[in-house]
Amino acid sequence: MDAITLLKEDQQKAKTLMTEVAATTERGVKTREQKWTKLLKGLTIHENIEEEIFYPALAQHPKAKDIVLEALEEHHLVDDIVEQLKDTPFDDEHWAAKFKLTKENVEHHIEEEETEMFKISRQVFTTDELEELGASMEASKAGR
Ligand SMILES: [Fe+2]
Ligand SMILES: [Fe+2]
Numbered sequence: 571m572d573a574i575t576l577l578k579e580d581q582q583k584a585k586t587l588m589t590e591v592a593a594t595t596e597r598g599v600k601t602r603e604q605k606w607t608k609l610l611k612g613l614t615i616h617e618n619i620e621e622e623i624f625y626p627a628l629a630q631h632p633k634a635k636d637i638v639l640e641a642l643e644e645h646h647l648v649d650d651i652v653e654q655l656k657d658t659p660f661d662d663e664h665w666a667a668k669f670k671l672t673k674e675n676v677e678h679h680i681e682e683e684e685t686e687m688f689k690i691s692r693q694v695f696t697t698d699e700l701e702e703l704g705a706s707m708e709a710s711k712a713g714r
Contacts, residue, residue, distance in 0.1 A: 573624055573695075573703035574688050580616045581680045584609065588673045592666075599660045606660075606669075610652070613676070615714055617645050619707040627703055628687070631694040637687050644679040651675060 571579075587609040594602035621642070629638040655668045695703070 571704045571708060572697070572700040573707060574691060574700060576704045576707055577616070577620070577624065578684065578688075580612065581684065584613055584616065584676065585680065587612065588676065591669060592673055596661045596663065596665070602660050602665075613648075615711055617648075618714075619710050621645065623706050623710060624703060627699075628691060628694070631690075634687075634690045634694055637682075637690060641679065641683065641687060644675070644682070648672065648675050648679065 587605060591602065591605045591609055594605065625638045625641065628634045651668065651672045655665070655672055658665050658668055691700070
């Protein structure tokens with residue numbers, strides 16, 4: 571599977587799960603916890619394979635460097651919000667508001683990747699390179 575297809579599949583799964591988590595309430599703490607845990611695991615692996623494999627390869631190309639730097643900052647921003655969310659009990663009335671902020675930031679980041687970043691990626695990588703990067707990320711995911 572090529573790198574862009576793999577990352578997009580992950581991102582689609584995350585978007586679906588985020589919508590499901592957003593629909594949970596303080597009264598459905600168990601469902602909230604289960605879905606959030608699944609979402610966080612997926613997002614963490616996704617962020618890691620991007621930072622370890624996809625972004626460094628992309629940053630080799632001068633025209634892609636700025637977008638990679640911006641994406642890394644967006645990852646850090648999401649990480650910070652997630653840390654706050656981890657400190658908030660699932661039945662706390664602030665949980666939903668903090669999650670909404672997480673969701674909005676992740677969605678914004680995905681949007682930027684799927685428009686600008688992947689467009690540049692198709693310009694700077696060959697089809698073979700995208701396949702190789704996809705294979706590396708798939709292998710890395712499988713080993714976690
Ligand atoms: Fe990302
Ligand atoms: Fe991504």
